[in-house]
Amino acid sequence: MSDSMFSQVMIPILHGIAILFLMYRIYRADSLVGKQISTKILLTYLLLMVVNYNVYQGKMQRFVPWWLYISGHVSIHLATIIGYFILQQFLNNRTYTIGQIIRNKVFLIGMSFSGIMVFVDALREDLTISIWNVREFERSWAYMASYVLFSAVLLYGGAVVITLFWRGLHRYNEPSFVLRTWVNIFGYAVGNVVCTVAIINIVLAFLINHPYRMVVMHLIEDVGMPIILLLILLGSLLPNRFYTWASRPLVIYRNWQQQRQQELLAYLHARMVQIVPRVHLENQALRHLRMQIEIGDAREMIWSHIPLARPMKPREEAKHLWSLLQAKQILLQPGTCELPSMPYEMTMYNIAVARHLKRQEQRQNSPLLPLLRKLFS
Amino acid sequence: MGTVDRVDVQQVFVLIREFLGDSFPLKDILAFVGQCRGKRVVLQEQSLPVGSTGYCFAFQDVDLIVVRQGLDQPRYLVACLHECAHFLLRHIPRTSAGPTTATFTDFVDSGGVCQGVYRSQTTAYDEQQERDAEILATMLIACIEQNEAEPQGMPPTVQEMWG
Numbered sequence: 001m002s003d004s005m006f007s008q009v010m011i012p013i014l015h016g017i018a019i020l021f022l023m024y025r026i027y028r029a030d031s032l033v034g035k036q037i038s039t040k041i042l043l044t045y046l047l048l049m050v051v052n053y054n055v056y057q058g059k060m061q062r063f064v065p066w067w068l069y070i071s072g073h074v075s076i077h078l079a080t081i082i083g084y085f086i087l088q089q090f091l092n093n094r095t096y097t098i099g100q101i102i103r104n105k106v107f108l109i110g111m112s113f114s115g116i117m118v119f120v121d122a123l124r125e126d127l128t129i130s131i132w133n134v135r136e137f138e139r140s141w142a143y144m145a146s147y148v149l150f151s152a153v154l155l156y157g158g159a160v161v162i163t164l165f166w167r168g169l170h171r172y173n174e175p176s177f178v179l180r181t182w183v184n185i186f187g188y189a190v191g192n193v194v195c196t197v198a199i200i201n202i203v204l205a206f207l208i209n210h211p212y213r214m215v216v217m218h219l220i221e222d223v224g225m226p227i228i229l230l231l232i233l234l235g236s237l238l239p240n241r242f243y244t245w246a247s248r249p250l251v252i253y254r255n256w257q258q259q260r261q262q263e264l265l266a267y268l269h270a271r272m273v274q275i276v277p278r279v280h281l282e283n284q285a286l287r288h289l290r291m292q293i294e295i296g297d298a299r300e301m302i303w304s305h306i307p308l309a310r311p312m313k314p315r316e317e318a319k320h321l322w323s324l325l326q327a328k329q330i331l332l333q334p335g336t337c338e339l340p341s342m343p344y345e346m347t348m349y350n351i352a353v354a355r356h357l358k359r360q361e362q363r364q365n366s367p368l369l370p371l372l373r374k375l376f377s
Numbered sequence: 378m379g380t381v382d383r384v385d386v387q388q389v390f391v392l393i394r395e396f397l398g399d400s401f402p403l404k405d406i407l408a409f410v411g412q413c414r415g416k417r418v419v420l421q422e423q424s425l426p427v428g429s430t431g432y433c434f435a436f437q438d439v440d441l442i443v444v445r446q447g448l449d450q451p452r453y454l455v456a457c458l459h460e461c462a463h464f465l466l467r468h469i470p471r472t473s474a475g476p477t478t479a480t481f482t483d484f485v486d487s488g489g490v491c492q493g494v495y496r497s498q499t500t501a502y503d504e505q506q507e508r509d510a511e512i513l514a515t516m517l518i519a520c521i522e523q524n525e526a527e528p529q530g531m532p533p534t535v536q537e538m539w540g
């Protein structure tokens with residue numbers, strides 16, 4: 001099966017699977033919200049069927065009526081923009097009425113550029129000539145502008161969708177959801193890369209008629225498009241059961257990371273309490289809760305003896321702590337210097353200090369150190 | 378100030394959880410203190426000497442809690458809760474300076490300085506009262522943190538759609 005045939009078979013199959021699956025979801029949905037969302041997603045896939053048909057006709061060098069040609073391009077734009085609003089409902093529980101969608105900035109920007117593309121297409125003499133023409137293609141400003149606008153709207157739609165997903169990653173931390181989100185982000189990111197490559201390709205083809213035009217087009221259509229569609233389908237249609245199973249490595253990694261971070265905090269706490277024992281409250285049951293508090297109290301005491309013009313970095317603090325530990329210094333009273341405001345997320349800052357301090361300690365205790373001293377003495 | 382029997386920290390903690398639940402925001406515990414003491418609780422941030430993170434003082438009409446400016450979130454919470462714990466554990470009488478204690482408004486207008494009970498790293502946990510207040514504050518922090526950091530696993534709509 002040639003590359004062209006592959007994408008021409010693969011993409012409609014993927015679409016078909018998505019449509020059947022969505023119809024099943026609508027039938028089985030327990031709630032009105034579930035039915036509504038599935039219906040909206042189904043609508044976007046139905047819009048994309050128009051595009052499929054047009055792309056196929058275009059590759060076969062067959063005639064496509066002007067209204068179908070333009071409908072295909074506008075459909076894919078509409079599908080991308082509707083996808084944004086569906087995602088808003090998914091992630092932020094925000095539903096939009098048709099009036100609100102039409103007045104929304106994302107819709108207005110996307111569909112305005114789509115409208116300009118339609119206007120430019122209307123100026124073209126022959127809509128059937130495309131970049132897929134093997135020998136020569138329509139090297140007119142109108143065609144280039146239309147193609148660039150087409151890709152630019154998809155690029156914009158992809159960017160706003162990725163932004164929504166990205167914000168979702170910061171709000172929700174369930175591993176299955178995180179994995180699903182990354183699959184979607186990757187799908188849309190590949191889409192944006194493909195659009196960018198398409199724009200560069202058309203511009204170069206227009207300016208210098210570069211010889212790799214068709215190769216790039218084949219890569220876009222036969223490799224890029226199926227990957228994009230597959231990733232978006234996987235990200236939007238697979239149930240949570242699959243992602244719960246697939247995210248087990250992420251769960252294991254997170255648990256390991258949390259344990260490691262707790263060990264580092266406990267290490268730093270033990271060292272700082274060595275220097276400032278008065279901040280430590282003897283209570284084993286509450287030890288895990290008190291670590292960050294006592295680290296903060298100890299830090300204030302330690303740095304109150306040294307004037308600081310700016311907040312120190314983790315490595316600097318680790319170095320100072322190490323020097324105090326080496327000197328076996330114990331601080332019982334605060335100094336007079338105020339600690340500058342620390343513009344860091346304190347848990348991660350403490351972990352960084354602990355890492356640097358541990359490295360100092362490991363270097364000091366390294367068996368190579370006496371040998372190095374002997375060599376260089 | 379007359380002597381009072383030492384209030385059991387664990388008992389007070391259990392009572393608070395019975396009243397406020399397993400997790401609650403800081404404002405709820407401040408309101409609880411106000412209800413117990415029959416006075417409004419005022420929480421302020423001020424510049425305090427190095428080594429002190431907060432103090433509390435009982436005026437005629439208001440219980441004042443002052444926390445040092447610029448503390449990071451865990452230390453801010455523990456400083457607030459430490460002072461709340463002093464009130465809840467009955468370390469502070471109804472009025473800190475006896476019957477002649479001013480009202481809060483009079484005090485602010487006069488620009489005076491009050492001798493409060495400090496959470497200080499100088500004296501730290503030398504006294505039993507300070508240890509008890511710090512223990513209760515630490516236990517309460519777990520409840521506060523639970524509430525504010527309640528993780529959102531996934532969007533409810535996604536849960537509903539895909540199980």
